[in-house]
Structure formats: C-alpha cells, structure tokens
Amino acid sequence: MAQGLSSSSISTESSPRPVAVIDIGATSIRMAIAEIHQDDVRTLDTLVQSVDLGREAFDDRRLSRKSIEKTASVLKQYQRVLQEYGITSPADVRVVATSAVREVSNRLAFIDRIFVATGLEVEALEEAEVNRITYMGVMPHLMNQKKLADSKSVVVEVGGGSTELLVIRGGNVLHSQSYRLGSLRLLKTLETGRLTPLRRRSILESHIKRTLVQIAEQVNPDQKIQLVAIGGDIRFAAHRLLENWDGVSLAKLPTKDLANLTDQVLKLDEDEIVRQFGASFIEAETLVPALLAYTMLARHFELQHLYVCETNLRDGLLHDMAVGGSWTTEFRNQSVRSAVSLGRKFDFDEMHARNVAELSRKLYDQLQDDHQLDSRYEVILYLAALLHEIGMLINVRSNHKHALYVIRNSDLFGLSKIELLQVGLVARYYRRASPQSSHPEYGLLPREERVAVSKLASLLRLAIALADTRSGRIREIECEREGKRLVINVPGVEDVSLEQIAMRQNAGLFRDVFGMPVLLRSGK
Structure with a gap:
C-alpha cells in the first residue's frame, strides 16, 4: 500500500x-x-x-x-x-x-x-481486507512498469488456504475474488497413501484446473494478459532461478524456467527439497502445489513469462498503520468504481445517482461539526447514495429493502461484511421508515454503528430532496446555522419550490437525529 x-x-x-x-x-x-x-x-x-x-x-x-x-x-x-x-x-x-x-x-x-x-x-x-492491502501494495510496482500499467494485469497469490485474485487495468480493479484453492488444501488431496510422482501431479492438476476454469471466466482476455505472482513460494522460486534479482523490484521470470523447477520439486519429498534447494521445512511443505498452480496459470494464458512481486501482507499492514488506518483516496476511488459497475448491472439511473452522491458528500463535509464521523463514513455514505435505488429493477414498491439485500451480497471492492451492511442499511433507509431497533440488521449493530447509520441515512435523505427534480440543476449548496435550525442555501437557483416540498417530506429523520429542523432557501 x-x-x-x-x-x-x-x-x-x-x-x-x-x-x-x-x-x-x-x-x-x-x-x-x-x-x-x-x-x-x-x-x-x-x-x-x-x-x-x-x-x-x-x-x-x-x-x-x-x-x-x-x-x-x-x-x-x-x-x-x-x-x-x-x-x-x-x-x-x-x-x-x-x-x-x-x-x-x-x-x-x-x-x-x-x-x-x-x-x-x-x-x-476478511478476504476483502486482504484484497485491499494486496492492491495498495502491488500498485506502485505495476505503475512503475509501463507495459504493466497499460495492460490487464492478473495479480495472484496462492496461499495456504486460498488463492487471492485481482484483475487490474490502468490502475482500476476490474475484478477481485478469493478461491478455495490453497497449497495446504491441495496437499490434503494427496493423503491417500504412497503415490508415484506422476499420479501425484495428476491429482494436483485436476484440482487446480477446476479453479483455473473459474478464473478464466472472470479474466476475459480481451487484450494482452500479464501475470503478477506474489507470495512466499513464488518468491522462493524467483530467488533460485534469477541470480541478479534484488528482491525489491519486479522480477521477470520465464515460464519455462518455473515449469522446469516445478518438475524437479514434484519428484522430491519435503526432506529432499530442504537438502537440495536450501528451503526451510515451512517452505518445503507448500512449495510443490503452489508452484504447480502458478505454472498452470501462466501456461493457461499462454504467457512466455510472469512477474514476481516482493510485496507481502505485512508490508501492506505497516503502510496501513502509517496512514492511521484511514482509507486512501485511491481506495475510495476503487470502491466507487466498483459501486458504479454494480449499479450498471441493475440498470440504475447513473446521472441521478452520481448527483445524489455528490450532494451527500457536500452535506457530509459541511456538517462535519454536527455528525463528527471520520472519513471512512464519507465513503459509506457516498456508496449508499450511488446505490440507493439499485433495488428498483427487482421491485419498485419495496426497492429500499431489496437495495439492502443486493448490497449486502455484493462484492464492492475492499469492503468487509460489516461495511457492506452499513452501506446497505444507509441505502435501505433512504425512504419510508426510519431506522428501528426491531429491524433485524439494524438492531444487531453496536450502538456506535447504529448512530452512524442513522446520521448517514438522514444526510442521504436531504441529498435526495435536493435532487428531487432529477434534473441535476442543484449542484452547489451552502449550509449554515440560523438559531436552532439548519439552513441550506442553493446559490444560482432562483426557484426551489419543488425541492422545498421534498425537503419537508425528507428532513424528519435529520431533525430526529440532530435536533434541528431544515430550511431550504434559494440563492437569488
């Protein structure tokens, strides 16, 4: 990162x-x-x-x-x-x-x-957090290589329990997913007594191919693919195959060399791997299935070489601590792109959604002293604003409830399950009933998170009132306090009578949460 x-x-x-x-x-x-x-x-x-x-x-x-x-x-x-x-x-x-x-x-x-x-x-x-840290760690390496920056990069890590996949093009995450294909899971398939090297390879390949089919469906090789491998096993291979690798920059590893090394280790047991290659017993245990998986990936996409990146989870975590655990601008942008992609799948009104989201952000920024939420919640609000009408395609009458369901079960990039729930709940409360403790998803949240959801939902309702005409004519606002009420001024728009009607209908939750009525005023 x-x-x-x-x-x-x-x-x-x-x-x-x-x-x-x-x-x-x-x-x-x-x-x-x-x-x-x-x-x-x-x-x-x-x-x-x-x-x-x-x-x-x-x-x-x-x-x-x-x-x-x-x-x-x-x-x-x-x-x-x-x-x-x-x-x-x-x-x-x-x-x-x-x-x-x-x-x-x-x-x-x-x-x-x-x-x-x-x-x-x-x-x-959670898998989403691992993907976020992986993305932020590998991106500087990709952007420093013009060939990688301009092409579609498939970033893969074969771990002990799972394989993490990111598909990136031009700095944008096209797809992220975790597969239940790990070196230890693969080794479990070999626990059937003594096996010949040929039979051992056959069993491993059959399991890896199942995941390869799934990966191929997501990658869609519409342009040249570059494979970027991370993880301890592939780094071990690169250090032994590339004499001049500094262990910091991206290493370009010929697929044929990796395949030859894989052929060698497949014929050895763990003790022999330790003796011949100087591996630790930790490395020797997972080396065979991991290297075979990387080799099969490279061959599947017909690549002459793959890139090896030194970045690891700990590097990403250290940089995460360096920025105080806050969500970087780049991460925010990736999450927004992911939400827009999801919205398009459900044929949402993109222009209206973006306008509501921008108005929500401006309300959030200008009312910081009132809501006192950190920057992470601005992203939650923005995504909920983008997706608040996503349930329309399913059922207009109860679209807000369907929005919650769709968002909770989506894969918005980098968001954990609890964060997806927060986005879904804010979207769910964009209309009709206010948050209630009797609502199952809301009632199970800790008090701090319940309060945050209520605050964000109240801001979303104000933004929706401002965008009531769906014309996008209100883009700038100025919030100020007048006594015990909030006044939202709209500069450059003389007639806001329709929006005032919508505001009277939508401002109740804000009044209940913050104790302030809302007045909308044109800026003549």
Missing part, C-alpha cells in the same frame, strides 16, 4: 515511530518490526515461527488446544522482542489472522484465549 504515501499522509512527527505487525498464517506466524518516518516505512527486523494451524483448520474446521497454546507461546516470545525495541503500546502493534483462523468454528475462542494470554487483540482479516 505504498501508493499515495507522503510526508504529510504518513506522520507529522519528527521522530520515527516504532511499530510492528504480526501475521498468523496457516503454516507460520511472522512478525515485521518497522519505523514509520515522515516519508517512508523502514523495516527493521522480521521473525518467523512455524505452526500447523492450516492442517487442523482445513481438515477439522477447528483448532486444537495444543495449537492455540503454541500460538500463544510464540506471541509471548514476540512480545519480549517488541519490548527490546521499545514497542509496548497496543496502538503500535497490529495482529492479524488469515484463512486458517477465519474459517474455524472456534475462532472466537482462539481470539479470546490469545487476548487472555498476551493482551493482544487478534483481527481475523
């Missing part, structure tokens, strides 16, 4: 801030320690400890007490290292877990036990 970082966006402090991120994965727990400077993030140290969470998670859907305690023990060791670096504040440490923890039935018990043992809060990253 290095893109867009500057001295002003990272930190205003003159002295470096030491921070750390810990990634609890399927086969290892990795920690990166870094300093956040005014103009960059500098990694100081990295640590890795092997664990076997993935096998239990994907076989039994549950983590054993032994594995949980092993994880706690590793994290305690890491805490001692953190103390040596002077990192003691919880705000300076972010601990995340991926699919091995996210998918187990006792995930909450795992998270609670780690907190009791270490005081560390473990965040089980």
Whole structure:
C-alpha cells in the first residue's frame, strides 16, 4: 500500500515511530518490526515461527488446544522482542489472522484465549481486507512498469488456504475474488497413501484446473494478459532461478524456467527439497502445489513469462498503520468504481445517482461539526447514495429493502461484511421508515454503528430532496446555522419550490437525529 504515501499522509512527527505487525498464517506466524518516518516505512527486523494451524483448520474446521497454546507461546516470545525495541503500546502493534483462523468454528475462542494470554487483540482479516492491502501494495510496482500499467494485469497469490485474485487495468480493479484453492488444501488431496510422482501431479492438476476454469471466466482476455505472482513460494522460486534479482523490484521470470523447477520439486519429498534447494521445512511443505498452480496459470494464458512481486501482507499492514488506518483516496476511488459497475448491472439511473452522491458528500463535509464521523463514513455514505435505488429493477414498491439485500451480497471492492451492511442499511433507509431497533440488521449493530447509520441515512435523505427534480440543476449548496435550525442555501437557483416540498417530506429523520429542523432557501 505504498501508493499515495507522503510526508504529510504518513506522520507529522519528527521522530520515527516504532511499530510492528504480526501475521498468523496457516503454516507460520511472522512478525515485521518497522519505523514509520515522515516519508517512508523502514523495516527493521522480521521473525518467523512455524505452526500447523492450516492442517487442523482445513481438515477439522477447528483448532486444537495444543495449537492455540503454541500460538500463544510464540506471541509471548514476540512480545519480549517488541519490548527490546521499545514497542509496548497496543496502538503500535497490529495482529492479524488469515484463512486458517477465519474459517474455524472456534475462532472466537482462539481470539479470546490469545487476548487472555498476551493482551493482544487478534483481527481475523476478511478476504476483502486482504484484497485491499494486496492492491495498495502491488500498485506502485505495476505503475512503475509501463507495459504493466497499460495492460490487464492478473495479480495472484496462492496461499495456504486460498488463492487471492485481482484483475487490474490502468490502475482500476476490474475484478477481485478469493478461491478455495490453497497449497495446504491441495496437499490434503494427496493423503491417500504412497503415490508415484506422476499420479501425484495428476491429482494436483485436476484440482487446480477446476479453479483455473473459474478464473478464466472472470479474466476475459480481451487484450494482452500479464501475470503478477506474489507470495512466499513464488518468491522462493524467483530467488533460485534469477541470480541478479534484488528482491525489491519486479522480477521477470520465464515460464519455462518455473515449469522446469516445478518438475524437479514434484519428484522430491519435503526432506529432499530442504537438502537440495536450501528451503526451510515451512517452505518445503507448500512449495510443490503452489508452484504447480502458478505454472498452470501462466501456461493457461499462454504467457512466455510472469512477474514476481516482493510485496507481502505485512508490508501492506505497516503502510496501513502509517496512514492511521484511514482509507486512501485511491481506495475510495476503487470502491466507487466498483459501486458504479454494480449499479450498471441493475440498470440504475447513473446521472441521478452520481448527483445524489455528490450532494451527500457536500452535506457530509459541511456538517462535519454536527455528525463528527471520520472519513471512512464519507465513503459509506457516498456508496449508499450511488446505490440507493439499485433495488428498483427487482421491485419498485419495496426497492429500499431489496437495495439492502443486493448490497449486502455484493462484492464492492475492499469492503468487509460489516461495511457492506452499513452501506446497505444507509441505502435501505433512504425512504419510508426510519431506522428501528426491531429491524433485524439494524438492531444487531453496536450502538456506535447504529448512530452512524442513522446520521448517514438522514444526510442521504436531504441529498435526495435536493435532487428531487432529477434534473441535476442543484449542484452547489451552502449550509449554515440560523438559531436552532439548519439552513441550506442553493446559490444560482432562483426557484426551489419543488425541492422545498421534498425537503419537508425528507428532513424528519435529520431533525430526529440532530435536533434541528431544515430550511431550504434559494440563492437569488
């Protein structure tokens, strides 16, 4: 996520801030320690400890007490290292877990036990968050290569439990998805006794091909495809096949060389891989299925070479900490593009939707002192404004309820399930009933999130009233307080009588939430 970082966006402090991120994965727990400077993030140290969470998670859907305690023990060791670096504040440490923890039935018990043992809060990253961090991490590399910047790039990471896919063209995300194809899941298919190398390869290829078919449907090779591979296994291969790779810039790896290496490791067991290639046992375990998957991807798209990127999840998390966890402008733009694409699928009135969204944004900005929400909620409001009529194609009468359903079950780029729910609820309350505790989705939210949804929905209703004529004639507004009421002035528009009628109908929720009636006034 290095893109867009500057001295002003990272930190205003003159002295470096030491921070750390810990990634609890399927086969290892990795920690990166870094300093956040005014103009960059500098990694100081990295640590890795092997664990076997993935096998239990994907076989039994549950983590054993032994594995949980092993994880706690590793994290305690890491805490001692953190103390040596002077990192003691919880705000300076972010601990995340991926699919091995996210998918187990006792995930909450795992998270609670780690907190009791270490005081560390473990965040089980959703697929959308992983995609967001991956995108922001890989984009600087893509944009620095003209060939990649101008073409369609398929960014792929084959992990222990899943394969993450991003399709990017010209800096825009065309598609993002997670597939249940991981190296540990693939290894599980081989647990049928002793197999010949040929039979072993055949079984792995048959499972990989199923996912390849799905990926091919999403990629749509309407132009030249470039494959960008990330992940520890492909980096291992690149370091052994490319003598002069600096490990930082994008590496151009010939497909035939990768295929030859894959052929070699397919004939070896883990001990032999360790001896012949100098791999760790962690690397040796997942190397075979991962490299085969990358090779088959490159061959499927008939590529002479693929690119290998050094970026990883921890790099992205460190840069996320550097910008304070806020959503960057580039991420916001990608989410908006994703919402517009979804709206077009449902034949929405795009001009009207964009006008309502822009008016919502202006209301949000000018009423900051009243709603006191952070910048993340501006994105939530903007997306809800774009999609508030998306349910019209399904049923006009209850379109607001259908909007909630469609948005909740969509794949808006980079948004988690809770964020999709927030967008859906704001859109759901653009008309008719105000938010009620008896409404299932709304009533289950924590109070802070309920209040935020109510505030955003009230702003959306004001924006819809301003755009009531659907002509787009109101584009600029000026909000001011007059006594105990909010006055919205519309400069350059003499007759706002129709909008005033709509405002009287729509301003009730705003009055209930903020305690202010609303007056709409023309700017003569």
